[in-house]
Amino acid sequence: MNDLKIKQLFDYDSWTYTYLLWDEGTKNSIIIDPVFEQSDRDLSVIKKLGLNLLYIFETHVHADHITGASNLKEKTRAKICYGSKTGVDGADIFFEDGYKLNLDNHEIFVIHTPGHTSGCVCYYVKGYIFTGDTLFIEGTGRTDFQEGSSNDIYDSVKNKIFKYPDETIVYPCHNYKGFLSSTIGYEKKFNPNVGNNISKKEFLENERKKNRPYPKKFDTAVPANLKCGKT
Numbered sequence: 001m002n003d004l005k006i007k008q009l010f011d012y013d014s015w016t017y018t019y020l021l022w023d024e025g026t027k028n029s030i031i032i033d034p035v036f037e038q039s040d041r042d043l044s045v046i047k048k049l050g051l052n053l054l055y056i057f058e059t060h061v062h063a064d065h066i067t068g069a070s071n072l073k074e075k076t077r078a079k080i081c082y083g084s085k086t087g088v089d090g091a092d093i094f095f096e097d098g099y100k101l102n103l104d105n106h107e108i109f110v111i112h113t114p115g116h117t118s119g120c121v122c123y124y125v126k127g128y129i130f131t132g133d134t135l136f137i138e139g140t141g142r143t144d145f146q147e148g149s150s151n152d153i154y155d156s157v158k159n160k161i162f163k164y165p166d167e168t169i170v171y172p173c174h175n176y177k178g179f180l181s182s183t184i185g186y187e188k189k190f191n192p193n194v195g196n197n198i199s200k201k202e203f204l205e206n207e208r209k210k211n212r213p214y215p216k217k218f219d220t221a222v223p224a225n226l227k228c229g230k231t
């Protein structure tokens with residue numbers, strides 16, 4: 001069986017991680033959460049590595065950047081994929097909870113994880129989990145817009161993400177402190193929001209007290225992303 005390769009890419013304006021996954025033998029590939037402004041960079045990496053981009057996965061409808069999904073689809077014919085609860089227009093595939101998609105021999109599992117937004121999903125493949133804005137490294141996504149729910153994000157993390165083995169590598173959609181990845185075991189132990197020692201009652205109280213600024217790109221990003229990044 002061929003190796004699954006993963007490359008982490010970064011957008012320094014929105015602090016977003018994009019991930020490129022591919023099978024080393026066939027070069028078939030998936031990109032997760034591309035950023036509109038980084039489309040040329042992403043396409044040049046894809047070309048340099050000789051990859052066939054088959055799918056564009058989104059973890060959710062982003063509020064802080066416009067997705068590069070439509071842009072990349074135009075250039076590669078890859079299929080745009082969203083969770084089935086996102087309500088976007090123009091995606092090619094909508095993933096139900098528990099859906100399994102194969103990239104050659106690599107099984108990718110879709111996990112619905114409502115909370116940051118009602119349509120959020122995470123993707124698990126071979127010891128790696130791509131957690132979007134549901135679980136961050138020592139944090140969790142905000143829950144105060146896009147039908148967010150503190151109650152739901154707590155349940156999603158505790159009952160769905162933390163069920164994976166401790167050694168599972170966590171790849172989030174953002175980090176603001178320079179951390180690249182984490183593990184489930186580390187987050188259970190050290191995540192100040194949802195770690196093992198935090199009850200749901202405490203989490204809900206802490207979330208209620210948070211006063212977060214309005215995302216500066218919200219009014220342009222959300223409408224564009226509801227159309228897969230068509231601007």
Ligand SMILES: [Fe+2]
Pocket residue numbers: 060061062063064116133141
């Ligand atoms: Fe987000």
